[in-house]
Amino acid sequence: NAGVTQTPKFRILKIGQSMTLQCTQDMNHNYMYWYRQDPGMGLKLIYYSVGAGITDKGEVPNGYNVSRSTTEDFPLRLELAAPSQTSVYFCASSLGQGGSPLHFGNGTRLTVT
Amino acid sequence: QQQVKQSPQSLIVQKGGISIINCAYENTAFDYFPWYQQFPGKGPALLIAIRPDVSEKKEGRFTISFNKSAKQFSLHIMDSQPGDSATYFCAASYQGGSEKLVFGKGTKLTVNP
Numbered sequence: 001n002a003g004v005t006q007t008p009k010f011r012i013l014k015i016g017q018s019m020t021l022q023c024t025q026d027m028n029h030n031y032m033y034w035y036r037q038d039p040g041m042g043l044k045l046i047y048y049s050v051g052a053g054i055t056d057k058g059e060v061p062n063g064y065n066v067s068r069s070t071t072e073d074f075p076l077r078l079e080l081a082a083p084s085q086t087s088v089y090f091c092a093s094s095l096g097q098g099g100s101p102l103h104f105g106n107g108t109r110l111t112v113t
Numbered sequence: 114q115q116q117v118k119q120s121p122q123s124l125i126v127q128k129g130g131i132s133i134i135n136c137a138y139e140n141t142a143f144d145y146f147p148w149y150q151q152f153p154g155k156g157p158a159l160l161i162a163i164r165p166d167v168s169e170k171k172e173g174r175f176t177i178s179f180n181k182s183a184k185q186f187s188l189h190i191m192d193s194q195p196g197d198s199a200t201y202f203c204a205a206s207y208q209g210g211s212e213k214l215v216f217g218k219g220t221k222l223t224v225n226p
Contacts, residue, residue: 040122041218042119042217043157043202043216092156099145099147101147102159104157104158106154106155106156
């Protein structure tokens with residue numbers, strides 16, 4: 001099993017550009033998540049999904065959109081990129097049951113200039 | 114606002130020493146307390162977790178101590194090794210829900226040889 005795979009690993013965007021961060025998992029997990037990690041700030045939940053066709057906002061959803069058309073894929077869309085969106089983005093998945101661990105991908109480092 | 118406060122922000126320990134990272138929480142509804150370990154360039158991975166019905170959980174050199182009355186929990190790494198050098202995140206959630214996981218800001222541990 002590859003686990004959680006994120007692409008691309010690195011990306012530089014200009015202000016106002018848009019892009020989609022890809023995330024796919026092969027563990028048949030119902031729950032998927034997008035976090036952003038900023039230095040010294042921990043992990044902040046952007047959006048999450050409890051199953052195909054269902055998404056919900058996390059703590060910091062502004063400027064982002066998600067969709068979940070299949071169990072495997074959970075892309076994160078950035079519209080009109082801003083410097084404040086410079087961060088490392090992590091996708092994760094889990095069984096969603098109480099206490100089930102989050103399985104993280106290796107992240108996408110995004111710079112908006 | 115639900116918060117988990119983690120300290121210290123960084124920690125340097127000599128090989129063979131004990132590393133201690135502390136976390137405090139406010140929401141008494143929290144009922145699941147995991148610790149995640151993150152190596153550079155990788156996503157976080159679950160290290161060890163505890164529920165409030167026990168005061169201590171040990172897995173190898175890693176121990177979680179939990180003080181429900183003080184609303185505090187801590188990670189102890191015994192016989193710290195250079196390979197333990199990583200960033201550690203405490204977290205908490207209620208109703209066991211992974212989507213409601215709140216992370217601390219992280220502690221960067223360096224173990225000198």
